[in-house]
Amino acid sequence: MNMFGRTAKRGLDGYPEDSWLALSGIQHFAFCPRQWALIHIEQQWTENYLTMAGLLEHERAHDYQASEKRGDVLILRNLRVFSRGLGVSGDCDVVEFRADASGVSLAGREGLWRPYPVEYKHGKPKTNDADRMQLCAEAMCLEEMLACDIEEGALFYQRTKHRESVRFDDGLRGKVRKAYESMHNLMAKGYTPKAHKTKACNACSLKEVCLPELDRTESVSEYIRAHVDEGKQ
Structure with missing residues (x-):
């Protein structure tokens, strides 16, 4: 335990809740570890036109009251998820649950459903994996919570109005685990990279x-x- 009240030690049951990180922070970390530390360790944040545009778009996606069912697809917005193994918690913009005989059961719903996470992003597809890592982290949380396997999800970019399918392969999952391990260690030390x-x-x-x-x-x-x-x- 350190001055931030956190620990980077993970036991057999995962990270203790008082050390959980913000799930979405992985997008900041993948873009720039220093940016992530300034926001999540030093609690510093300023807005520019890009962050404001992204915030407004996420507010629309996070309207939980707009959750709906379209045929064989149940659409849930602003779904809270967590993972003890990764030591994170956060919200999914949208999770589409598609009727599937090999899916999972949901409380209060008949039938079986296969989860398909969708993350909304400002701008256009990026060349780096920052957005893909965040989406994969959401899938890994859902897998842990629902005891299922999720092979893919999608990123929706406002500028292109197009979905990009993302496969959650071993390579991408490895990047997610490694990133969160580094983030936990930096948080435990209270260290901001140069x-x-x-x-x-x-x-x-x-x-x-x-x-x-x-x-x-x-x-x-x-x-x-x-x-x-x-x-x-």
Whole structure:
């Protein structure tokens, strides 16, 4: 246990609840471990037009009252999930339960159902696995809770209005487990990784908090002195 009241130790029954992380944090971590730490360890957050657009889109997807049944598909929104094995909890944007003889039973519902998670994202498909890892983590939570296997889900991008199917293969699952293990260790230590400036920093809402420019300067004092001199010109 540390000053954050958390522990990274996982027992036979998984991580204790007081050390569970936000499931969606894996998307931040896969994009930039420092960004994740600034948000989830240091509790720092600022908005830009990208984060606001994404928030509004998720509010629409998370309207639980809009849950519905369409033929053989039961659509649940804002479904709370967790995994003791991964040590995380969070919400799924949408989980489609499709009638299937080899599916699982659901409380209050007749028949058997096969879960199919769908995550809504702003913008367009990315070249990295950040979004796919978050979706896979949601599937792994559902598998643990429902005692079932989930082979695939989908990402829906607002800009393209298109679903991207995602297969939850061993490689992607391994990335999810490794990422959460690293996140638990950083949280337990209360450690924020150092900044490493990339092109992606320009679109980050935490750019002014992170100060990635410091990674290329010899010292903080020189960075401050340079900016003070600029103001005098």
